[in-house]
Amino acid sequence: MKITKVEVFRLPTANSKQNSPIGCRVHTDTGLYGDGEAGMAYGIGGDAAYSMVVDLAQLIIGMDPLQTELIWETMYKKTFWGQNGGPVIFSGIAAIDVAIWDIKGKYFEVPVYQLLGGKVRDKLRAYASQLQFGWGMVGESENLWAVKPEDYAHNVKLAVAEGYDAIKIDFFDRDEEGKPLSFLDTTGFLTPKQLKMVEARMSAAREAAGDEVDIIMENHSYPDALGAVQLGKLAEKYHIMAFEEPNTPSTQTVEYIAKYTSVPIANGERLFSRWQYADYFKKNLLQLAQPDIGNCGGISEVKKIADMAHAFDVGIQVHAAGSPLTTDIAIQLECTLPNFIIHEHHVCNRSDTSVGLTKYNRQPVNGYLEIPDLPGIGNEFLQSAIDNAVLYKVVE
Numbered sequence: 001m002k003i004t005k006v007e008v009f010r011l012p013t014a015n016s017k018q019n020s021p022i023g024c025r026v027h028t029d030t031g032l033y034g035d036g037e038a039g040m041a042y043g044i045g046g047d048a049a050y051s052m053v054v055d056l057a058q059l060i061i062g063m064d065p066l067q068t069e070l071i072w073e074t075m076y077k078k079t080f081w082g083q084n085g086g087p088v089i090f091s092g093i094a095a096i097d098v099a100i101w102d103i104k105g106k107y108f109e110v111p112v113y114q115l116l117g118g119k120v121r122d123k124l125r126a127y128a129s130q131l132q133f134g135w136g137m138v139g140e141s142e143n144l145w146a147v148k149p150e151d152y153a154h155n156v157k158l159a160v161a162e163g164y165d166a167i168k169i170d171f172f173d174r175d176e177e178g179k180p181l182s183f184l185d186t187t188g189f190l191t192p193k194q195l196k197m198v199e200a201r202m203s204a205a206r207e208a209a210g211d212e213v214d215i216i217m218e219n220h221s222y223p224d225a226l227g228a229v230q231l232g233k234l235a236e237k238y239h240i241m242a243f244e245e246p247n248t249p250s251t252q253t254v255e256y257i258a259k260y261t262s263v264p265i266a267n268g269e270r271l272f273s274r275w276q277y278a279d280y281f282k283k284n285l286l287q288l289a290q291p292d293i294g295n296c297g298g299i300s301e302v303k304k305i306a307d308m309a310h311a312f313d314v315g316i317q318v319h320a321a322g323s324p325l326t327t328d329i330a331i332q333l334e335c336t337l338p339n340f341i342i343h344e345h346h347v348c349n350r351s352d353t354s355v356g357l358t359k360y361n362r363q364p365v366n367g368y369l370e371i372p373d374l375p376g377i378g379n380e381f382l383q384s385a386i387d388n389a390v391l392y393k394v395v396e
C-alpha cells in the first residue's frame with residue numbers, strides 16, 4: 001500500500017475568526033484514506049500550519065502508511081526545522097500522523113486503540129471545559145459569557161445538571177465590567193482588588209458545584225510567576241483539582257510556582273514534544289500533562305509522552321479544542337492509557353462553530369464518553385465541508 005495524494009484544507013465555520021479547522025485527507029492506492037487535523041484552528045498562525053501540512057505532505061508521497069514510525073521520523077528529521085520545533089512544525093506533523101493512523105486502523109479493520117495496546121477502560125470521565133465562555137448548546141440554549149460571580153455559578157449549575165462531576169474555568173480573563181484583560185493587567189503582582197474579584201468568582205463556582213465536583217483553574221498562561229503564586233494560594237482554599245497553565249511554561253518559573261502552592265500543576269498545550277516534556281517530568285513540575293495531539297506531533301508522539309509520564313506518576317489529559325474530529329482522536333489514545341485522568345470536553349464542541357464539519361460530534365452522557373468501536377479513528381470530515389474549504393490544495 002502506498003500514499004498517492006494528500007488533500008489539505010482549511011474549513012470555514014460560523015465564526016471563522018474564532019475557529020477555522022485545518023485538516024488533511026491522506027489517500028492510498030487501495031482506496032483507503034485517513035483524516036487528520038492540525039491543532040492551530042484558533043488564535044494566530046493557522047495559515048502557517050496549513051502551509052506546513054502542504055509542505056510535509058510532499059515528503060510522504062509513495063510511502064507505506066502502515067510505517068507510522070518511519071513516516072514520523074522522516075517528517076521530523078528531513079525538514080531541517082523539525083528537530084526541537086514549535087507548534088507550526090508539530091501541528092503539521094500531527095495532522096499527517098493522525099491521518100495515517102486512521103488508515104492503519106481501517107486497513108486492519110480495528111479502532112486505532114487496538115493498535116495502541118487496547119482499552120484499559122470502557123468509558124472516559126470528562127469535564128465541562130471553559131465555562132467562563134458559557135455552557136449553551138447550539139440549537140437549544142444560549143451561552144452566557146461569565147463576568148459576575150452569579151454568571152459563573154449559573155454556568156457551573158448547567159454543567160452539573162448534565163451529570164458532569166468536573167469542570168474547568170478561567171476566573172481571570174476579563175474585568176468586572178466584562179472587558180478582556182491585557183497582559184498589563186495579568187502580569188506582575190496582582191492587586192488586592194484583582195484578587196478579590198477572582199476569589200468572588202471562584203467562591204461562587206465552588207458553592208454552585210458543591211464539594212463533590214472537581215474544578216480545574218484555567219489560566220491560559222496569562223499570568224507570570226509572580227501573580228501565579230498569588231492565584232495558587234487562593235486556589236488552595238477552594239480545593240482546586242489542578243492549576244492549569246499558571247504562566248508561560250519554563251522549568252525555572254514553574255519550579256518557583258510549585259514551591260509556593262500545593263495545587264497540582266497542569267500544563268501541556270504549549271509544550272510540543274517528548275524532548276520538551278522530559279525536564280518537567282524529571283523535576284516533578286507536572287502532575288497533569290495535557291499534550292494536544294493536534295500540535296504535539298500526533299498520536300505517535302503523544303503516546304510516547306504519555307508513556308514517559310507514566311514512569312513519573314504523571315497523569316494525562318489530552319488537550320482537545322479543535323473540531324469534533326479531535327474528540328475522537330483523543331478518545332482513541334486516552335482509553336489505552338493506565339495514567340489517564342480525565343477527558344476535556346470543550347464548549348466549542350457544543351457551539352455553532354462545530355456544526356457541519358464532521359460525520360459525528362460526540363457528547364458525553366452524565367459526564368462520561370463512550371468509546372466507539374469503528375475502524376480507524378472513528379470519525380471523518382464531511383465531504384460537503386471539504387468542498388467549501390477556504391484554503392485547499394492537493395499534493396500528489
